[in-house]
Amino acid sequence: MDKLVDVIKIFLDKYFIPTIIAISATIFFVATYPDCLKLRSNTNEFLYYILVFCLVFLFVLSICKAYKTICSKIERSNAKEQHQQYVETEKRKVLEELWTFVDKLSIPNKQALFSFLRTNNTPIESSDTYASDSIFYNRDIMHETIARAIQEESFCPTTNRKNNGHIVIPIEHPIISIPVKKYRLNDSFFSLLKYSYGKYNRISHFEEDNQYD
Structure with a gap:
């Protein structure tokens, strides 16, 4: 179990929030399925916990990355739209000056x-x-x-x-x-x-x- 704690500390240093979520999900999963697919019986308790934690962590990390990607695309889209509105506003100002000149x-x-x-x-x-x-x-x-x-x-x-x-x-x-x-x-x-x-x-x-x- 001490080795598991050491592994978790490494994840906490770099991925704090995903690791906390993964730990909570791992505890819930192990409590619900103490020997899923008889993996615990065929290996040992430590490896079973590590496997469950890694799978849950990868799942959580994938969701986090997908969320960041979606947010990034939304931000770029909003920035592009704002820039386009700014360009159109500036063009309109220049056009007003042109039309006044031609008038x-x-x-x-x-x-x-x-x-x-x-x-x-x-x-x-x-x-x-x-x-x-x-x-x-x-x-x-x-x-x-x-x-x-x-x-x-x-x-x-x-x-x-x-x-x-x-x-x-x-x-x-x-x-x-x-x-x-x-x-x-x-x-x-x-x-x-x-x-x-x-x-x-x-x-x-x-x-x-x-x-x-």
């Missing part, structure tokens, strides 16, 4: 955004000079590079009086180089714009803006 844009600017959506953000070439309220002027959402240059000659007519008449003399000016720029939306802004249109079928607070598509 204030002019019709040509909204048409330009839909043009980028239709072409999957294919760069647009232009030599125009844009005003400060244009999205093409906004470096926060637009990426700009110089694609090429157009060479143009400028002629300015002037007049000179002769014999009470006017003579128009064209004066040649130096060649002017006009840059042609490529414009495309920043990747982060375009991704948000595409997500908004794909999920909510709009890029502003007003679905009427879809008429500019």
Whole structure:
């Protein structure tokens, strides 16, 4: 019996709660079945107690591990759901900022955004000079590079009086180089714009803006 106590102490050091449960269950089992399957008669009392204790302990340990596994999966599932809710909340905040921004844009600017959506953000070439309220002027959402240059000659007519008449003399000016720029939306802004249109079928607070598509 002393050896059994020593064995139980080893289990208590590492698996306290499962061991307590196993001891209680072993006592109950041995009291109910003092010689189950005649194992006690065929071996000896000590080995019988050890066998019963080990079987009960393994059963209890399996239940504990199964319980921990289930709890762990539930916690991961809850954490994933909470994270998803957090992501959706943050996306909604960003979308609100996007929609408020697009609400204030002019019709040509909204048409330009839909043009980028239709072409999957294919760069647009232009030599125009844009005003400060244009999205093409906004470096926060637009990426700009110089694609090429157009060479143009400028002629300015002037007049000179002769014999009470006017003579128009064209004066040649130096060649002017006009840059042609490529414009495309920043990747982060375009991704948000595409997500908004794909999920909510709009890029502003007003679905009427879809008429500019």
